[in-house]
Amino acid sequence: xxxxTDEIRQWEEAIAQRVHATMAAAEMDRYFNVKMTSSRxxxxxxxxxxxxxxxxxxWANLIxxxxxxxxxxxxxxxxxxxxxxxxYSSKGHYDLLVRQGALIxxxxxxxxxxxxxxxxxxxxxxxxxxxxxxxxxxGLIAMMATEWVNDDRRxxxxxxxxSRRDGLxxxxxxxxxxxxxxxxxxxxxxxxxxxDLFVPLLSKYVRDQKSALKAADDALELFKLYHFGxxxxxxxxx
Numbered sequence: 001x002x003x004x005t006d007e008i009r010q011w012e013e014a015i016a017q018r019v020h021a022t023m024a025a026a027e028m029d030r031y032f033n034v035k036m037t038s039s040r041x042x043x044x045x046x047x048x049x050x051x052x053x054x055x056x057x058x059w060a061n062l063i064x065x066x067x068x069x070x071x072x073x074x075x076x077x078x079x080x081x082x083x084x085x086x087x088y089s090s091k092g093h094y095d096l097l098v099r100q101g102a103l104i105x106x107x108x109x110x111x112x113x114x115x116x117x118x119x120x121x122x123x124x125x126x127x128x129x130x131x132x133x134x135x136x137x138x139g140l141i142a143m144m145a146t147e148w149v150n151d152d153r154r155x156x157x158x159x160x161x162x163s164r165r166d167g168l169x170x171x172x173x174x175x176x177x178x179x180x181x182x183x184x185x186x187x188x189x190x191x192x193x194x195x196d197l198f199v200p201l202l203s204k205y206v207r208d209q210k211s212a213l214k215a216a217d218d219a220l221e222l223f224k225l226y227h228f229g230x231x232x233x234x235x236x237x238x
Contacts, residue, residue: 004203007203015148018216023161027225030228036174040234041174042106043230045183046114047120049094050120056079056082056083058128059075059143062136097183100180117233126218126219126222130219135208138211141216142218144195145219146220150163163185
């Protein structure tokens with residue numbers, strides 16, 4: 001019989017393996033190999049604002065569907081940090097995006113009017129379906145997997161996590177400093193805390209590992225699709 005520690009390790013390894021494969025995929029290589037210009041950065045950041053809004057809807061769906069108070073409390077803690085305040089922002093994390101957007105000439109009105117690329121739209125509908133229509137346990141693992149892409153600790157051998165690599169690209173191509181990029185700087189570290197929130201409880205509440213990991217696989221495929229679409233649109237822009 002496996003111990004609780006063994007079960008936790010098994011979960012971590014299963015999710016981490018999928019995250020590693022995703023960040024090594026051709027879609028992500030294409031995304032990170034695009035040289036940034038101001039116009040390309042505006043595309044990426046505006047689509048990211050929709051990405052972030054979609055994530056808030058997904059986590060809200062999990063809160064609504066979850067029937068385990070212990071998990072629900074942690075879901076609400078997660079969303080309080082994102083929507084209300086934490087050590088990185090007194091206005092929620094969306095404000096970090098808007099502040100960073102000012103560096104490249106974006107205004108609050110630009111964020112309010114942005115429309116999703118078709119690949120972004122498909123990703124968002126897919127994620128919301130996973131979080132709303134399936135078992136909440138499956139949705140939780142799917143959202144965890146797509147958040148671990150930001151966890152430097154789990155991606156040290158692959159150039160680190162998504163926000164870290166995005167920030168390093170802006171430093172390379174624009175010459176900005178980390179303190180000028182509040183969204184990238186925050187999410188390069190904040191999602192480590194969020195990534196750890198649910199791990200100790202997985203063996204207690206998520207019994208159908210096969211179904212949950214299938215949801216994670218689907219969510220990560222959509223993550224790659226989103227970045228493929230952003231890369232494609234950036235490549236079309238001078």
